[in-house]
Amino acid sequence: MCTAATYQTSDFYMGRTLDYEFSYGDQVTIMPRNYPLPFRYHETRYNHYAIIGMAYVVNDYPLYYDAVNEKGVGIAGLNFVGNAHYEEELSEEKANVAQYELIPWLLSQCASVQEVKKLLEQTNLMNTSYSEQLPCAQLHYLIADKEETITVEFMEAGMKIYDNPVGVLTNNPPFDQQMFLMNNYMHLSPKQPQNLFDPSLPLQTYSRGMGSIGLPGDLSSASRFAKVAFTKLHAISGDSEKESISQFFHILGSVDQQRGCCEVAEGKYEITLYTSCWNAQKGIYYYTTYENHQITGVDMYAEDLKAERLISYPLITGEQIHWQNG
Numbered sequence: 001m002c003t004a005a006t007y008q009t010s011d012f013y014m015g016r017t018l019d020y021e022f023s024y025g026d027q028v029t030i031m032p033r034n035y036p037l038p039f040r041y042h043e044t045r046y047n048h049y050a051i052i053g054m055a056y057v058v059n060d061y062p063l064y065y066d067a068v069n070e071k072g073v074g075i076a077g078l079n080f081v082g083n084a085h086y087e088e089e090l091s092e093e094k095a096n097v098a099q100y101e102l103i104p105w106l107l108s109q110c111a112s113v114q115e116v117k118k119l120l121e122q123t124n125l126m127n128t129s130y131s132e133q134l135p136c137a138q139l140h141y142l143i144a145d146k147e148e149t150i151t152v153e154f155m156e157a158g159m160k161i162y163d164n165p166v167g168v169l170t171n172n173p174p175f176d177q178q179m180f181l182m183n184n185y186m187h188l189s190p191k192q193p194q195n196l197f198d199p200s201l202p203l204q205t206y207s208r209g210m211g212s213i214g215l216p217g218d219l220s221s222a223s224r225f226a227k228v229a230f231t232k233l234h235a236i237s238g239d240s241e242k243e244s245i246s247q248f249f250h251i252l253g254s255v256d257q258q259r260g261c262c263e264v265a266e267g268k269y270e271i272t273l274y275t276s277c278w279n280a281q282k283g284i285y286y287y288t289t290y291e292n293h294q295i296t297g298v299d300m301y302a303e304d305l306k307a308e309r310l311i312s313y314p315l316i317t318g319e320q321i322h323w324q325n326g
């Protein structure tokens with residue numbers, strides 16, 4: 001399972017947890033503007049927006065899981081198993097794009113979510129895998145800039161583009177059903193509840209936090225959706241970079257997956273492999289990993305963005321302990 005979210009303070013932030021039972025060997029990867037970006041069904045693009053995100057790099061090609069471009073448009077791909085559906089037939093009217101190319105296709109040329117929406121209408125997403133060893137991932141997407149957030153789902157019935165007023169996404173079921181399930185939680189509040197049950201009973205708020213009794217805490221996708229939506233919508237922080245990213249990691253921390261709690265096969269457990277947070281305006285990508293709680297940052301603008309080669313940083317893993325004495 002995975003969870004993605006957006007967050008606005010004086011800057012616009014977005015990120016995700018990547019929850020899985022193994023890692024592909026993720027690297028924070030910067031694609032400078034002149035990296036020759038190949039496409040299965042198009043000419044290579046030699047000039048494009050610069051991109052920073054988490055990717056598995058194969059043959060010098062970045063298979064992005066989540067990324068943001070220099071215009072502040074961000075995308076996160078999350079599992080959508082059993083519901084994702086890609087085209088088998090090439091289109092004559094629309095641009096054919098292999099499934100694994102969707103993130104670079106959109107981020108290399110769109111300066112806003114408005115432009116993403118227009119381009120998606122002209123895009124035919126093909127069920128074409130990168131290689132035999134890497135079959136198409138079944139994903140849906142959270143796409144956002146500081147103006148708007150959408151969810152995009154490629155399904156049997158066609159492509160769906162939803163406005164996403166909550167700014168969060170998890171996994172199954174489809175987004176419209178996730179939003180419907182939010183109806184169940186309309187009574188939840190960060191404030192203490194009143195006794196609406198019956199005035200004849202001497203009911204008391206014997207603990208803090210009783211306004212959110214009923215907020216799910218389990219690891220299912222629908223429950224994480226409600227939990228992270230509540231956390232994000234009520235989250236309050238200062239505007240500075242440090243206060244903003246600190247709060248963002250707390251928001252996604254509300255749906256963190258600890259090893260042992262979600263068994264996916266005998267002795268195999270899904271965990272939060274990494275949590276990311278990017279500052280969409282500043283092109284900075286921050287992350288923590290399961291075993292490294294210290295926030296690490298990679299600044300796109302610290303690199304030569306006119307370069308032609310990918311720049312990749314393997315994740316720093318293992319706890320970084322700051323000793324206060326001795």
Ligand SMILES: C[C@H](CCC(=O)NCCS(=O)(=O)O)[C@H]1CC[C@H]2[C@@H]3CC[C@@H]4C[C@H](O)CC[C@]4(C)[C@H]3C[C@H](O)[C@]12C
Nearest residue numbers: 001002019056063064065078079100134135136137171
């Ligand atoms: C496993 C992850 C989803 C985690 C998640 O949501 N877990 C919930 C499980 S569940 O909802 O409970 O079932 C997803 C998210 C992004 C994916 C990569 C995208 C690029 C590339 C696309 C290629 O086509 C195939 C290989 C490729 C490297 C992909 C591998 C893998 O698929 C990644 C990491």
